[in-house]
Amino acid sequence: MRRVGIDKLKKDMVLAKPIYTSNGVILLKEGTLLTEKFIMKIHDIDVDYIYIKDEISEGIEIEALISEETVLSTKKALEDSMEKMRKGYFSASQSIVEKVDAVITEVVANPHVMVSLQEIRSRDEYLHMHSINVCVISLLIGKKLNYNDAQLKHLALGAILHDVGKTQIKYDVIRYREDYVDKEYKIYKEHVRLGYEMIKSIPESSLLAANIALTHHEHYDGTGFPLGKKNTSIHEFSRIVAVANEYDNLLYNLPKDTHMRHYEIVEMIVSRAYTWFDPEIIKIFRRSISPYPVSTGVVLNDGRIGIVARLNEDFPTRPVIRIIDEASMAVMGEVDLSVSLNTLIVDEKEIDK
Incomplete structure (x- = not known):
């Protein structure tokens, strides 16, 4: 398979991976022969690229870190849990706790130490898919740090719920934060405290997981928010999630007409070692995420x-x-x-x- 931008789609191309609507329904299945009508449908769901298979890409496969089934079921559980938490029903979050266990199991069992994390994602599903990707990347780093089961559980739950506070914010949180005016940015920064309080209220959670929501925007040099912590006064879990969060934001949540090549995103993350990010975590990140994903x-x-x-x-x-x-x-x-x-x-x- 190979990756093709939607502006390059042509009639009779063959889909190598299924395309889903934002609510998890298959729009076009693997093996679909593209028609003009199908190409229009793909444009309508607001994705940047798809994967096709042809003779020049035969045998090229992307090894997923977790299965498509786990991604879809976790996304559904996350949507349900976030909505219930938004309404104050914190004891109803058991489903996402169970799904986190499944994600941990698959990441730990996967023999690959470097991955190509680029999935077909529409802007409509930003919050939930972003949360899952941040969780997976964080677990990959935690695995390389030889975390035990309990540490991985705290890390994964905090990572997948790191942005849950955004469900309490009453405006478009999907826009890239550098687009915000001062008033919006002040409101945006509240999501970390809101998330901290929400995760603390989950019976199956922990203060370690809640602390990730509170401090994942702290910077290694002390310039982050909300507490201005620096260096190792920021818990290692939060230092991991900070890197995973920024990587996924640059990959999928830049302003609408802005584009960065994948190797440029990796280079930008690496360049922020010692300022935004822990240099030791960056070393592991560089060994975990390929700057040139398979099929590129x-x-x-x-x-x-x-x-x-x-x-x-x-x-x-x-x-x-x-x-x-x-x-x-x-x-x-x-x-x-x-x-x-x-x-x-x-x-x-x-x-x-």
Whole structure:
């Protein structure tokens, strides 16, 4: 499979992954042959790209960290729990606690140490899918820190509910925060205290999980909010979630007409070590998230183009590239950049067949 921007969709392309509506209903299933009508439907749900399968991407597969079934069931449980918590029914949150256990089990059991975390996501499902992604990334980092079961449970529950306070805010919390005017930003910052109080009220939760909601916007240099904590006075769980939260925001919640390439997002996160983020957590993040996700089109320093076919987990910036002849769009073989040391990726490129 390969990733294709929705502005490049063409009739007769074949879907490699199903497309869901924001309420979890399959809009178009895997294997669907695109028609003009289907392309219009895809545009209507406000996604940036989809995955297709064709002869040049045959055999390229994205290894998910958790199953699609777990994602969908967790999203539904999260929607239900957040709505009940918004109304003050905190004892009704048992379903999300159970789903968190399932997510932990899958992340711990997954043998992959580096992942390509890019799913098809519409802006309408921002809050819930953002929360799940932040939870998964945080767990991956916690796993590499050799956390025990109890630590993973506190981390996961705090991560998946880190933004629950936003359900109490009465305006558009989906917009990227740098778009807010001063009055909006002041209200926005209240979500951390609101979330802290809400999570404290969940019978199955803990103060450690609630503290994540309170302090996930603290910065390593003390410039964050709400308490202005710095360095290791910020709990390690919150230092982890801070990185996962910002990564997912840059990936899926930039202003509408703003675009960053994935490697640029990773570079921005890494550049904030010692200022926003704990440098030790950043080291683990760099070993966990591929700057060039599988199925991404790329340009090499010798001018050749290709598709990221597989990751080299010991060499994050040097994946295996399937080379495509730009004139004929034929597959010309594969190059392992961990072996071909003079060959580098210089940019991403949409492979337009």
